[in-house]
Amino acid sequence: MKVEFKPEVKKEFEAIAARYPVRRAALLPALWLAQREFGFISTEALKATADLVGCSPAQAMETASFYTMYQKQKPGKYHLQFCQTISCLLNGAEDVRAAVEKKLNLKDGQTTADGQFSLQGVECLASCHTAPCMRINDEYHENLTVEKINQIIDELKAK
Amino acid sequence: MADFEPQLTKRFNVKDGHTLKGYLATGGYESLKKLFTMKPTEVIEEVKASNLKGRGGAGFPTGMKWSFVPQNTGKPIYLAVNADEGEPGTFTDRYMLFNDPHLLLEGIICACFAINSHTAYIYVRGEFYEQIQRLNAAIDEAKKANYLGKNIQGSGFDLEIYVHRGAGAYICGEETGLLESLEGKPGKPRIKPPFPAVVGLFGCPTIINNVKTLCSVPWIIANGAKAYAALGTQESPGTHVFGLSGHVNQTGYWEMPFGMPFMDFLNNYGKGVKGGKLKAVIPGGSSCPVLTAQECEDLTLSYESMKAHGTMFGTGCGIIMNEHTDMAKVLKNLTHFYSHESCGQCTPCREGTAWEDRLLKKILNGEATAKELDLMLEVADNMEGKTICVLSSALAMPVRSFLKKFRGDFEKYLVKNTVAVPEKVQ
Ligand SMILES: Cc1cc2nc3c(=O)[nH]c(=O)nc-3n(C[C@H](O)[C@H](O)[C@H](O)COP(=O)(O)O)c2cc1C
Numbered sequence A: 001m002k003v004e005f006k007p008e009v010k011k012e013f014e015a016i017a018a019r020y021p022v023r024r025a026a027l028l029p030a031l032w033l034a035q036r037e038f039g040f041i042s043t044e045a046l047k048a049t050a051d052l053v054g055c056s057p058a059q060a061m062e063t064a065s066f067y068t069m070y071q072k073q074k075p076g077k078y079h080l081q082f083c084q085t086i087s088c089l090l091n092g093a094e095d096v097r098a099a100v101e102k103k104l105n106l107k108d109g110q111t112t113a114d115g116q117f118s119l120q121g122v123e124c125l126a127s128c129h130t131a132p133c134m135r136i137n138d139e140y141h142e143n144l145t146v147e148k149i150n151q152i153i154d155e156l157k158a159k
Numbered sequence B: 001m002a003d004f005e006p007q008l009t010k011r012f013n014v015k016d017g018h019t020l021k022g023y024l025a026t027g028g029y030e031s032l033k034k035l036f037t038m039k040p041t042e043v044i045e046e047v048k049a050s051n052l053k054g055r056g057g058a059g060f061p062t063g064m065k066w067s068f069v070p071q072n073t074g075k076p077i078y079l080a081v082n083a084d085e086g087e088p089g090t091f092t093d094r095y096m097l098f099n100d101p102h103l104l105l106e107g108i109i110c111a112c113f114a115i116n117s118h119t120a121y122i123y124v125r126g127e128f129y130e131q132i133q134r135l136n137a138a139i140d141e142a143k144k145a146n147y148l149g150k151n152i153q154g155s156g157f158d159l160e161i162y163v164h165r166g167a168g169a170y171i172c173g174e175e176t177g178l179l180e181s182l183e184g185k186p187g188k189p190r191i192k193p194p195f196p197a198v199v200g201l202f203g204c205p206t207i208i209n210n211v212k213t214l215c216s217v218p219w220i221i222a223n224g225a226k227a228y229a230a231l232g233t234q235e236s237p238g239t240h241v242f243g244l245s246g247h248v249n250q251t252g253y254w255e256m257p258f259g260m261p262f263m264d265f266l267n268n269y270g271k272g273v274k275g276g277k278l279k280a281v282i283p284g285g286s287s288c289p290v291l292t293a294q295e296c297e298d299l300t301l302s303y304e305s306m307k308a309h310g311t312m313f314g315t316g317c318g319i320i321m322n323e324h325t326d327m328a329k330v331l332k333n334l335t336h337f338y339s340h341e342s343c344g345q346c347t348p349c350r351e352g353t354a355w356e357d358r359l360l361k362k363i364l365n366g367e368a369t370a371k372e373l374d375l376m377l378e379v380a381d382n383m384e385g386k387t388i389c390v391l392s393s394a395l396a397m398p399v400r401s402f403l404k405k406f407r408g409d410f411e412k413y414l415v416k417n418t419v420a421v422p423e424k425v426q
């Protein structure tokens, strides 16, 4: 299904593109707009982004696929991103993650059948002193414990 | 510790210190008065004389880097600010951006004036959503009050600053990977030379500096290189925001001059090791060679002491491990990280990082002999000095230091009995 940017988003993009001497440089911001507008970077969203920026769909694809934060599939309403790197590992990240996998019956890269939760293991989130930590959508949750993560998920479920 | 005036963190507990009002009330943008009476070359000389070193990891002298920009190419000159903070164990730029965004803007103005640049991009890692909002708000405020834009404070100097959001790739913290990403491409590092100071962003001369490097500059301009060099040690002047994570009772970050004994830092600020005795320290982000507890005894927080101990100052954020830590599992975490984050351009890095990860998996599964341990070292040797950027070395160095200093932790997983399977007895 073809998707299209709304006129006001196109305008928003033009203001961003004007910051760079070369239009192609605005591809990362354009992909962010696409993700915000269409929920994730589908093939159709890629085509619309390439049109907006004026680059080829292959160029848009090459860039989108390099970066882990551009979602290639529709993520859950709550996208859980667990840090799995060294300082979090030293402070019990494995237990926290196992608790979530069990509670939601989810594995890395999966989304629950009701579309509420998705799980992604990520690398160091620059919050190593509040390990273990994770992000839910754009928000940090720090100093996690098994108890705390279970509580957070229960609260989100009840929303 | 000698008395000192905080430079980088002084607004961290000031209410509204992140707004223009709070910033101006606490001495913000004061350095510009002096800056605009100086010539750009004088600014570079002042920063050179301060001996300020880059805080992004490599520790390159900042003033010297600025002096490499050719002023006669007729092309625009760019400043790219490295706020990609992705080195495992490192977490302080995040707070600089959040608590004192105007300080970064002031540092950018000083740097751009020195190198004659009128456009700066702040490359912020995609995860720093709140920080990006604060930076954008600070830029708007500064523009309205003519600290940015045309003819800043009547000086005749013009400058625009833009925020560019990354999207999750450690390699974009490498300076030329960052430039590629700013140009809308995958963040694959470039072959050097040419160096970015000569051919950088959009083919133009470009300086790349870390957040804390730039945040250190306004104080130097306002107070002079001499006052800066009087802090810390001769090789490591000034102050820094040092961090601790891992097995410490009190994790966190603290600003202080360079030179404190590492164990005092760990015991007095970190309140000691959590869960047992000290076993190992990775002193400045995961790419630095690991130190044993014994090696830390006479270590100080400085570039020169780290170097003398065979490691690197890196980002100044230490990862602490207690006596119960399984170093083989920790290294497995790092081999996974670097193989995941390799951009894949260079064979020794792409294959080497993945190979180290597979070898270590085999070892941890109890399927390996001493041959595999030696092979890990051999692979590490082949990963260094043969690649476009140093990500490859950033794994080779930990591999070598972990295996050399904690070999027993790996040997315990090896298949002990290589005795042939006994013949079937009737
Ligand atoms: C793989 C890799 C990742 C890096 N990540 C960062 C980073 O996140 N932030 C940073 O400031 N420097 C990082 N650096 C160092 C930069 O390449 C560069 O040296 C630095 O930004 C220069 O600024 P400085 O001179 O002010 O330190 C990284 C280097 C490598 C090789």
Ligand code: SF4
Residues within 6 Å of the ligand: B171, B188, B189, B341, B342, B343, B344, B345, B346, B347, B349, B350, B387, B388, B389, B390, B391, B392
């Ligand atoms: S060393 Fe690794 S990360 Fe660096 S350019 Fe080569 S493949 Fe990419």
Ligand code: FES
Residues within 6 Å of the ligand: A083, A084, A085, A086, A087, A088, A089, A123, A124, A125, A126, A127, A128, A129, A131, A133, B088, B089, B090
């Ligand atoms: S290791 Fe998890 S936030 Fe840095």
